[in-house]
Amino acid sequence: MSRLTIAKAITAGLARAMDEDPKVMLMGEDIGSLGGVYRVTEGLKARFGAHRVLDSPLGEAGIVGTAVGLAQRGYRPVCEIQFDGFVFPAFNQITTQVAKLHARSEGRMKMPMTIRIPYGGVIGSVEHHSESPEALFAHTAGLRIITPSNANDAYWMEQQAIACDDPVIIFEPKRRYWLKGEVDESAPPGDPFSASVIREGRDATIVAWGPLVPVALAAANAAAEDGRSVEVVDLRSISPIDIDTITASVRKTGRLVIAHEAPTFGGIGGEIAARVTEQAFYSLEAPVLRVGAFHLPYPPAAVEEHYVPDLDRVLDALDRTFAY
Amino acid sequence: MSRLTIAKAITAGLARAMDEDPKVMLMGEDIGSLGGVYRVTEGLKARFGAHRVLDSPLGEAGIVGTAVGLAQRGYRPVCEIQFDGFVFPAFNQITTQVAKLHARSEGRMKMPMTIRIPYGGVIGSVEHHSESPEALFAHTAGLRIITPSNANDAYWMEQQAIACDDPVIIFEPKRRYWLKGEVDESAPPGDPFSASVIREGRDATIVAWGPLVPVALAAANAAAEDGRSVEVVDLRSISPIDIDTITASVRKTGRLVIAHEAPTFGGIGGEIAARVTEQAFYSLEAPVLRVGAFHLPYPPAAVEEHYVPDLDRVLDALDRTFAY
Amino acid sequence: MESRSHAGVVESTLPKHQLLDERGAVTEDDLLSPYTQDITVDDLQHLYRSMTKARRVDEEGTSLQRQGQLVLWVPLKGQEAAQIGSTWPTRPTDRLYPSYREHAVAFERGVEPSELMRYFRGHTAGGWDPEKHNLNLYTVVLGSQAPHAVGYAMGTALDRKAAEDAGTPLETEPEAVVAYFGDGASTEGEVHESMVFAASYDAPVLFFIQNNQWAISVPFATQSRVPLATRAAGYGFEGLRVDGNDILAVVAATRYALAKIRRGEGPVLIEAETYRMGAHTTADDPTKYRKREEEDQWGLLDPIERLKEHLRTAHGVADSFFETVAQENDDLARRMRADVLAMTPPEFVDRFEHVYAEPHALVAAERAEYLEYQAGFEDASDVHGTAAEGVGA
Amino acid sequence: MESRSHAGVVESTLPKHQLLDERGAVTEDDLLSPYTQDITVDDLQHLYRSMTKARRVDEEGTSLQRQGQLVLWVPLKGQEAAQIGSTWPTRPTDRLYPSYREHAVAFERGVEPSELMRYFRGHTAGGWDPEKHNLNLYTVVLGSQAPHAVGYAMGTALDRKAAEDAGTPLETEPEAVVAYFGDGASTEGEVHESMVFAASYDAPVLFFIQNNQWAISVPFATQSRVPLATRAAGYGFEGLRVDGNDILAVVAATRYALAKIRRGEGPVLIEAETYRMGAHTTADDPTKYRKREEEDQWGLLDPIERLKEHLRTAHGVADSFFETVAQENDDLARRMRADVLAMTPPEFVDRFEHVYAEPHALVAAERAEYLEYQAGFEDASDVHGTAAEGVGA
């Protein structure tokens, strides 16, 4: 057991995966000597060598595209995309190549690639550094997408992603990189592609993931003061979505609020809402409510707190669901 | 009034826009001498000259990226992406540049660009030629997305997209290119960013767009034989979505089936379902049901008809909604 | 060929290498002649067989497509020397990354023509076992296979380094990787990034461009002012122009490049200047965009005729050889056609098997739904004929 | 500079142009010397003013950021000659496309330092009026502005052609467009496609690369084996290497290129070899990846010191001039600081105004929801303090 920040838990998870399997290698911009702009890969080049921690040339399509070839050669490449907003030059490789090669080859070609993407906002930065593009990847079959919200999940999800024979995108909640938590190195917390009920409740359910999980918990705490018992589900896996866990919760509580940093329109919240409504139609006391960002480009830092859902917006949604 | 195929209506719409505004120009692969692989731009190079109908080098990012600069210079470029599956090399330009420049410039820089994408399946082709990626663009604010289902809409939507000061992506239902219909050249059918009730009904509503509109109509016809009165809404605009028209229909019918060619998971159907459920919760007799493709890469032609929703799948959904 | 004049052009200084002239006579080339010294008549006959076999299968492909037996066919006619000439010198341990027109490459790597036809019959998006033939699957998104090839090449070098570091250096000869793409695809950004990565990591990779003068209807002059081989120097590695309809020049250039690559001096780029004699695909109509005269002129440069002439005049190979080969090819085409027609179409339900390598809740659920839905049809009363869709479908 | 050896490297043959040596003495260059003949002492003093102004604002930017007044600052120190030298020769009708470090370019085009600071204060993703200064906004997604520049350049040429076709040829001198990007960005595929398009359409564009030796922590050697100017020949146009810390060489090369471009012989590429003397941004720590000695060595090549030396020794400019300029810059920095501190922060609700140019149902609905939601807070009983979010926020 260690108490680590999410960032350090990721470093430790990567290091352990590299220790255990010589085929695991890291690629990305500035991940070597600098240790990444968030220092998540700090020390790994010194420890594992420049041939296992590649400071790549500055091309995201090149990074992901060469990783495909490395995977075909038997490696397990872990690509870092420096910021959420810079994954788009690699979009073609991820969508048309990485996602499809296993299916195209009728199962002959595995694609055990991990793509790490620090994501989300409220970090007080300039444009393109605060995006939450998970929905743009979830729609494509062949990709798995997970996002940790705490240090223990971070430590294990990195290793589980790397060990998985499918391509896995890990969205890392970068504004929570410094959030500390206990890491139990002895055993993984279970299936990374499952959701987890992290707080039990009776009156309503909140589903959140990554950076909004602490906000959801805070909302449940605040609601408790008002006498409302709110269950919180940490989604953890964005593709596939563990819809059974959410539906079970909603069958119990009858009310669901989904919170995500991405814009509401076209976000994953719609998928969850549609599925849960279909599966638990007669249990719902109120329509599923979504709390997301507005249909606007991510705004300048000075006003970003109005854009990204915060505690008040989640509480407002809880108030609204209870009003039905 | 002329009777035209959708393809010829598009040609006529483009020609009229070029006639009326010398700043309108076309760019794309093979659109000049060849007239496009679907012959949609046939004759336009001969008529308007090689400097207004550009046979571009083979780079989608280059096509869309140079179109940005041309728009900044006062042109109204119309880019053709040869097939749905080949838009991804331009994904970065569309998502991070085209969509955001108006907002970034605080309204000073207009981006009157049109991106034409023939889309959808059941054309008996090889991979990457049958995709329906509309959801991957709809999530991004700053883009407008429309899709015609008939010749008259096709004729006018091209012109309306070109006249619009915002970037507009037109998804053209390529398997319906040869579908004929009346075109009324005298006046446009109204706001291109609105949905249209194309068949009235009382018992259930089907929302469909582009290539699935004829399927939705056929389903309504078949249901009528069983004594069910089904309303059909042609969505027309994917971003924004004219949710009021759909909600009004659902308030009347109490039941909604959404059909789209894209995979259900993460598709636009989820967004519509979530919104309609929120706005018409007490009117719904059944959960909104979605009929889409499976969470699989688009399959080989021999089995594509099992993948893309067809009449039977829509009727099955109608049966299921009536069973509630 | 359409050509455009550019006032500010900086012309390329690269020579175009040739070893067989237009009439099949041997010409000398300082750089490349040494690389064909050991080629025997047997070898040449093998090359001839491979080239004509590919052409024969190609014809059969077009014919099958016309008869509705394939969803599409992509003719390679005219590019046999470029393809066979670049594949023959590779070793089984070398990995090849084709685009979608490299049928001759596939056959030379042992892929059965009928296996390949599964793709064009609309039965699969794959076709063969990439490991068995050390041949990647076709890639239709232009240029996207180039970074894969570079990554694979980086991997072979990393393997060697790991073995060295472990004190057990590999005894085998270093592998090389070949990335195939066309003149049109060369414009895609991913091809550029591939070259940057390859140069940066000294990847043992050969970029083999078949410049067949056209990207569907777009002439080469739209993609570049100068030969594409000129690009290599911009990345600090060697680029060679070869007459792509001259099998000997292609073989020699490939051998030269592979040797250099195996010495750890890669990457290298070869641009084979050739011509797509047929349509882009069976869906294409070249009369819309190119002149008959151009086709006729390139017809005189047919790579198969050139090798045949060479075999006849320089090596006295008799007509009977050519006749036998033609017969063999006809037999092969007949067998292939029969195999194609006898193919069992795929089952849709199998599509659920290979989306993911590991179990996946959504796929499992959708598979179950699909099966349940299909089962409903056995209950005849419940079936709405799909024929009703007729409305414009 | 880290350098790597590559066994198969093909070295570049491009010379590096210089007009002022390291000590500010004039050197001769056959190609470029003619392009500085008319430059007066006044001109040189203007250039000196511009360079030092940019550096002074740069210092103030770092200081403002350290004090929490900017969200980020991107230092340009060391690149003043490359930026001012390439901007000064342009005309107001020439359109410039900066990346995100081109503050000196922006100032030279008349952008107020405080205007630019709005971006780095987190108040806007824009900053100035692109039309007023004929200067595009900053682009943070590396390389993405390159195709925009090419498209704009294509547009200027199309305008001329349209006027000619209409029988009213434009009397004005042809415009040129400048695309700025860095050594790191040169690897992005979009930069390559830009060059292909520019070459294909003879776009009147100058690709101006500031090779400052680093892309954050990644040395130039990772991006390329050879100078980036070498790439141009691969596209069939001219590429020039210049000493980017030599303001005269940069001015001359830019004038040479712009003249060529205006004659319709574009595109041209210039690689200015310079050095980022400071951190990548205020979030960066260069000690992690580069050696002090390297920084010291480049310190000796400071472009401002070189011009100062030249002004002193070749033109006898007195100390008082330099002192006055320093004083002016300090005043400017003080004014800018005051302006920055006095800025009115933006209102979130205004973000709904400019997503689209035309009315949009969803944006209108969300705006209304937001206003209603905000109005709820005026009703104090309803407010949950955001402080409660404390949990790890």
Ligand SMILES: Cc1ncc(C[n+]2csc(CCOP(=O)(O)OP(=O)(O)O)c2C)c(N)n1
């Ligand atoms: C990214 C992408 N864009 C467009 C296409 C459509 N397309 C298929 S082949 C082709 C031309 C390719 O030309 P070239 O690379 O020269 O290869 P060739 O067909 O001549 O062998 C085009 C535009 C595609 N397959 N992929």
Ligand SMILES: Cc1ncc(C[n+]2csc(CCOP(=O)(O)OP(=O)(O)O)c2C)c(N)n1
């Ligand atoms: C597409 C993209 N990928 C990554 C980044 C993150 N990033 C910002 S600056 C930078 C280095 C750029 O180096 P260079 O082009 O040499 O410009 P310089 O910063 O040296 O001026 C990186 C990797 C980005 N902004 N855009």
Ligand SMILES: [Mg+2]
């Ligand atoms: Mg070609």
Ligand SMILES: [Mg+2]
């Ligand atoms: Mg740099």
